[in-house]
Amino acid sequence: MAAIASLQAIHLNFGRRGSIRCGISEPSGEPAPVGQKTRYNDGLAERVFMGLFARKMDKFGGSKKKNEMKEKGFWDYDYESFVEVSKRVMQGRSRTQQQEVVREVLLSMLPPGAPEQFRKLFPPTKWAAEFNAALTVPFFHWLVGPSQVIEVEVNGVKQRSGVRIKKCRYLENSGCVGMCVNMCKIPTQDFFTNEFGLPLTMNPNFDDMSCEMIYGQAPPAFEDDPATRQPCLADICSMSNPSSPVCPKLHA
Numbered sequence: 001m002a003a004i005a006s007l008q009a010i011h012l013n014f015g016r017r018g019s020i021r022c023g024i025s026e027p028s029g030e031p032a033p034v035g036q037k038t039r040y041n042d043g044l045a046e047r048v049f050m051g052l053f054a055r056k057m058d059k060f061g062g063s064k065k066k067n068e069m070k071e072k073g074f075w076d077y078d079y080e081s082f083v084e085v086s087k088r089v090m091q092g093r094s095r096t097q098q099q100e101v102v103r104e105v106l107l108s109m110l111p112p113g114a115p116e117q118f119r120k121l122f123p124p125t126k127w128a129a130e131f132n133a134a135l136t137v138p139f140f141h142w143l144v145g146p147s148q149v150i151e152v153e154v155n156g157v158k159q160r161s162g163v164r165i166k167k168c169r170y171l172e173n174s175g176c177v178g179m180c181v182n183m184c185k186i187p188t189q190d191f192f193t194n195e196f197g198l199p200l201t202m203n204p205n206f207d208d209m210s211c212e213m214i215y216g217q218a219p220p221a222f223e224d225d226p227a228t229r230q231p232c233l234a235d236i237c238s239m240s241n242p243s244s245p246v247c248p249k250l251h252a
Contacts, residue, residue, distance in 0.1 A: 024145075025040060025041045026039055030166070031167035032167075034209060037172065038167060038169070040145075042142065046142035049142050050079060051075060051076075051077040053082065053105070054077040054081060054082040054085045055077070056105045056108060057086060058085050061088035079169070079173060080173065087174070087176075087179070089183070090178065090249065094251075095249065095250060095251065098182040099182055099187045102183055103187055103195075106187070107195075115195045115196055115197075118196045118198075122196070122197075123197070124197060124199060124216065126154075128198055128215075128216075129159060129161035129198065130159055130160050132161075132198060132215050133163050133215050134149055136163045137149055143169065144168050144169050144211070145165060145167055146166050146167075147164060147165040148166075150162040150164045154214065161214065161216045162212060162213065162214050163212070163213040164213075165210055165212075166210055168211050170184055171204065174237075175237040176240075176247075177227075177230045177231070177232055177233060177247040177249070178239075178247045178248070178249020178250055180204055180206075180227075181230075181247075182249060185204060189202055189219040190219075193218065193219060199217055200215050201213070201217040201220070203227070204227055206227075228246075230246065230247055230250070231244065231246060232247045232248075
């Protein structure tokens, strides 16, 4: 989810590098192998973030199942229901409309003038890119799972402004290429690049469900991005169309 962008603006006073285990319940403390679902033990803070974003997204959601007609309370959301809200947002919307919903949700969570303040605090420099990469690791483990800061090359300069997500929790739970691209990758890139003025590129790997985020690197055009030409994950996506060479949710 593009929740990364808005919470990044909230937690500007925290800078820390490294990796975090993300409340994983697996004996190894690491994400489960591909093909197996990782078990998490979400705490109070994680549930707060899930409820916050899910309730915002729920306003744009489509029709609910009969057993979901009653409005959920703040503490009723868990990660699975958070993902279900995202699926309802996709229903009946084009990819550009889905991305616009995410943008509206993000803007609604920020105080007035936040993007302008972000631009002043974080002009597009090597330091700003590295600082935001460091922020991503501890604050978004609830959303994407464990991650770590890595060294990347941006415009010929090596810097620690990359984040490697080991196995994205959002992709693992949704199983949907379209949700990954339309509800997370593209809106998050656009929000950082266009609203915050700090370029960001996200490179999901649909084979192992990892993802690389590169702060400071401008994202490619939609038509030039390999992620936009991916087929459905037919084995795990309940909305998949195995006969289509490209996930239908990626069509305009």
